[in-house]
Amino acid sequence: MGTKSLAHQGWITGILMILPYTIFFALFSLFPILYGLRISFYDWSLLGDKVFVGFQNYTNLIADEEFRSNLMHTVIFTIISVPLVSGIGLLLAILVHGIRRGQSFFRISVFMPYVLSVSVISSIWVIFLQPYTGLFNQILRALGLIHEEIFWLSQPTLAWAAIIMSTIWWTVGFVFILFLAGLQDIPASFYEAGQIEGANRWQTFWYITLPSLSRITILVIVLQTIASFKIFGQSKLITGGGPAGATKTVVFSIYENGFQTFQMGYASAIAFVLMIVILVISLVQTFILRRLES
Amino acid sequence: MMDRIYYYFIRIVAVVLAIFFLIPVVWMLALSFTPEGENVFGNGFHLSFANYEKVLSQAPIFGWMGNSLMVSVITTALVLILSSMAAYAFSRITFPGSKFMFLLFLSGLMIPAEATLIPLYLFMRDLGLLGTRTSLILPAVAGPMGIFILKQFFDGLPKDLEEAARIDGAGFFKVWYSIFLPLSRPALAALGIFSFIGAWNDYVWPLISISDKAYMTITLGLPMFQSSYVQQYALPMTANALAAIPVLIVFLIFQKQIIKGIAFTGGKEL
Numbered sequence: 001m002g003t004k005s006l007a008h009q010g011w012i013t014g015i016l017m018i019l020p021y022t023i024f025f026a027l028f029s030l031f032p033i034l035y036g037l038r039i040s041f042y043d044w045s046l047l048g049d050k051v052f053v054g055f056q057n058y059t060n061l062i063a064d065e066e067f068r069s070n071l072m073h074t075v076i077f078t079i080i081s082v083p084l085v086s087g088i089g090l091l092l093a094i095l096v097h098g099i100r101r102g103q104s105f106f107r108i109s110v111f112m113p114y115v116l117s118v119s120v121i122s123s124i125w126v127i128f129l130q131p132y133t134g135l136f137n138q139i140l141r142a143l144g145l146i147h148e149e150i151f152w153l154s155q156p157t158l159a160w161a162a163i164i165m166s167t168i169w170w171t172v173g174f175v176f177i178l179f180l181a182g183l184q185d186i187p188a189s190f191y192e193a194g195q196i197e198g199a200n201r202w203q204t205f206w207y208i209t210l211p212s213l214s215r216i217t218i219l220v221i222v223l224q225t226i227a228s229f230k231i232f233g234q235s236k237l238i239t240g241g242g243p244a245g246a247t248k249t250v251v252f253s254i255y256e257n258g259f260q261t262f263q264m265g266y267a268s269a270i271a272f273v274l275m276i277v278i279l280v281i282s283l284v285q286t287f288i289l290r291r292l293e294s
Numbered sequence: 295m296m297d298r299i300y301y302y303f304i305r306i307v308a309v310v311l312a313i314f315f316l317i318p319v320v321w322m323l324a325l326s327f328t329p330e331g332e333n334v335f336g337n338g339f340h341l342s343f344a345n346y347e348k349v350l351s352q353a354p355i356f357g358w359m360g361n362s363l364m365v366s367v368i369t370t371a372l373v374l375i376l377s378s379m380a381a382y383a384f385s386r387i388t389f390p391g392s393k394f395m396f397l398l399f400l401s402g403l404m405i406p407a408e409a410t411l412i413p414l415y416l417f418m419r420d421l422g423l424l425g426t427r428t429s430l431i432l433p434a435v436a437g438p439m440g441i442f443i444l445k446q447f448f449d450g451l452p453k454d455l456e457e458a459a460r461i462d463g464a465g466f467f468k469v470w471y472s473i474f475l476p477l478s479r480p481a482l483a484a485l486g487i488f489s490f491i492g493a494w495n496d497y498v499w500p501l502i503s504i505s506d507k508a509y510m511t512i513t514l515g516l517p518m519f520q521s522s523y524v525q526q527y528a529l530p531m532t533a534n535a536l537a538a539i540p541v542l543i544v545f546l547i548f549q550k551q552i553i554k555g556i557a558f559t560g561g562k563e564l
Contacts, residue, residue, distance in 0.1 A: 013466040014389030021376040021441070022395070028414070028436035029402050035413035095308050098301070108549055109312035112319065115545045115552075117495035119516040120534045124318050127325070127527045135321050169318065174556060181557030230408050233497045237517055251408050251498070258412045259502055268412050275409035282404040 033275075036268045044265035057269035066245070067253050067270065073160075074249045078228035081164050086220050088168060089175030094209075096176075097183040107180070111173035118170075118233035125166040126238055129153065156246035159239045163247060167234055171227070175220050182216040183209070215292055222285035226278050250274055319538075326535040330528035345532035352529075355536050357508065358515035365427050365511060366493040369434045373489045374482055377440030382470040384441070385448035386456070396445075399438040407433070407499065415502055429503045430511065434493050440485050447481040448474060484555030487548055494541060512537045 040058070043051040061067055096106045113121060128136050129152040140146045152162045190212065194204045232251035235241055241248040248256075250270065258267030324334045327341045349355060383389070384396050414433055418424040423432075455477070456469045464472070475482070500514040510518070516537055520530040545552060 010387050010466065011389035014383045014387035014392060017383035017387070017466070017470070018380040018392075018395060021380040021399075024376065024432065024436040025399060025402060025438065028433045029405060029410070029438075030398075032410040032413035032417060033405060035417065036410055039413060039416070092311065095304055095311070098304050099308055104549075106308050106312050107553060108546070109315045111549070111553060112542070112545060113315065115491055115495075115541050116319075116538055117513040117516075117541075118497045119513045120538050121318075123516065123520055123530055123534050124322050127531060128318055128321065130527070133527065135317070139317075169315065177553050177556045226406070230406055232408070254408065254411060255498075255502075258415070264412050264416065271409040271412060275406060278406050278409075279404050 036271060039265055040268035040272050042265040044263075044268070046262040046264065050265075053265070057266045058273075060266065061269060061273065066248075067250075069245070070248045070253045071250055073247065074229060074231065077160065077164070077231060077249070078225055080160075081167055081228050082221060082224045084164065085168055085172050085175055085224055086217070089172050089220065090179050090213075090217075092172065092176045093179035093183055094205075097180060107177070110176050113170050114173040116170070119237060121166060121170045122234055122237035125162065125169075126153070129162055153239055154243055156243060159243060159247050163231075163234050163238055166238060167231070170234075171224075175224065178216055178220055179213065182213045186212045215289065218285065218288050218292070222281055225281055229274065229278060229281075319542075322531050322534050322538070325528055325531040328528060330526055345528050346536070349529055349532045349536065353515070353519040353533065354507070355512070355515070355519075355533060358510050358512040359537070359540070361427060361509060362494050362511040362513070365430045366490050369431050369493040370486050370489040372431070372435045373437070373440050374486055376435065377438075377485070378444050378475060378478070378482065379470060381441045381444035381448055382466075382474055385445050386469075387466055396441075399441055402436075402438040403442070411499065411502055414499070418503060425504055425506055425509060427509060430493075430496070430500055433499065434489070434496070440489070443485050444478065444481055447478050451477060480551070483548075483551055487544070487552055488555060490544075491541065 041052060041054060043049075043053045043056075092110055096103060096110070099106060128134050131137060131149040131151050136152075137146065137150055140150070150158065152158050186209065190208050191204065194208050199207065230251055231249050232255065235247045235249050235252060236255075239247040241252055251274070254267050254270050254274070257263045257270065321334075326345055327343070328334045329342050329344055380399075384392060410433075415424070418429045418432075423429045451474070456464075456473055459469050459473060494511075495513055496511075497513050500511050504510050504514060507515070507518070516533055519533055523530050
């Protein structure tokens with residue numbers, strides 16, 4: 001066999017080896033995107049006719065008050081929860097990084113909720129937050145922080161507070177682990193140099209630790225922003241979107257329009273808007289990280 | 295002296311915070327072992343399995359867990375086999391279009407599952423798969439994350455490892471199977487655990503795809519079962535515990551790999 005036919009054999013094998021995955025990707029990832037784009041230009045109900053309407057679904061979105069308020073809820077949730085989750089994750093990482101003995105106990109405790117499903121964490125928090133019987137109000141009362149029962153799920157602001165608290169509890173472990181890994185990667189020589197310069201603890205943190213974490217910080221913020229834009233499970237399962245629709249989100253809009261009133265075209269348009277937002281965030285991330293690297 | 299005080303101070307703060315993180319899970323377990331209406335603290339740490347018996351007799355929890363297990367295991371196996379095969383080809387074989395295909399898959403990372411719910415629903419319905427366990431497996435296998443994790447890992451393996459085997463006449467397929475797979479056990483384990491937990495915990499796609507109670511996964515069945523208990527907590531908490539205990543055990547056994555894997559995939563390779 002000559003080298004030519006060997007190389008030829010190589011590329012047939014290469015193509016054969018990516019083929020099985022490619023079929024899955026084409027059918028269940030690529031095709032749905034294109035199909036969804038097409039649906040979004042139709043008045044497409046589940047059983048009735050499919051009428052081409054151009055950009056009408058998209059223009060209707062702007063006038064749709066329900067969608068606008070769901071979008072608003074999602075944006076506010078993102079603005080509040082991303083700094084909280086990132087900041088608390090960083091604080092916990094710094095705290096645990098400073099502990100030498102028994103560090104794994106803290107890592108396990110903070111990270112454990114992250115492996116539970118949204119159904120489990122939602123149900124735990126609903127019961128945890130019950131006004132009279134729930135443990136949460138009992139703890140607050142024992143600490144002397146409240147004197148009256150708080151009805152967490154019956155008021156919009158408190159309902160959002162409940163969703164945000166449970167989300168922090170559930171997901172902060174992920175951010176915490178990323179920051180902890182980042183802290184462990186900072187070379188000891190950086191700190192030694194700081195010591196020679198006579199930097200105090202605060203200066204060390206501000207001029208050495210934080211800048212060394214910049215890459216991970218950006219990654220965390222972008223990943224959290226994307227995740228926050230997709231929030232659905234907590235709002236569906238903790239508050240049911242209530243009270244009076246105050247905790248409905250963008251994915252809630254997709255769910256209701258698509259699978260409760262069966263306006264597939266309209267729901268697809270919402271899904272496309274969501275995807276473009278997430279695409280833009282991802283691209284901005286890639287761009288910033290590239291610049292940081294060079 | 296100051297350093298010692300500071301060290302003990304952060305230790306105490308960390309212990310308090312760790313307790314706060316553990317409270318909801320401990321509370322769930324405590325309630326599940328306490329008969330309805332009784333006080334957790336008045337129980338005197340006597341374990342009662344009455345709630346477990348009741349939950350198991352009232353809802354097909356084991357059936358739902360069986361569905362979850364089946365879906366998660368098959369998804370994980372397919373992800374591992376297909377991703378490692380493709381990752382090996384991208385890492386070691388030059389073939390026309392390989393760069394383009396890799397970039398195409400890379401762009402797939404930016405597609406949120408929430409954006410394809412509607413077309414997937416219609417497509418699965420046309421295929422006649424809607425509401426089956428298969429419909430839960432197929433989209434999860436199409437995720438490209440595994441290819442990136444494994445390609446990074448394969449790129450780091452020394453070239454002379456496979457050269458001897460190639461000279462002895464082994465084909466690429468054989469090298470992948472008998473050299474790369476055994477060598478990349480840690481990466482495969484991390485990817486496997488993530489695929490498993492991801493598939494086990496998926497909520498929104500099963501919610502849309504599955505309507506028949508018999509095919510529900512535990513994540514989906516749980517809220518359905520609990521919605522009938524408005525003012526009771528012991529049974530819903532017991533159902534939660536039943537759903538959570540397997541994942542918690544897997545987590546406690548593999549926590550080192552899981553935590554390393556997150557740091558590896560999330561922190562450096564994205």
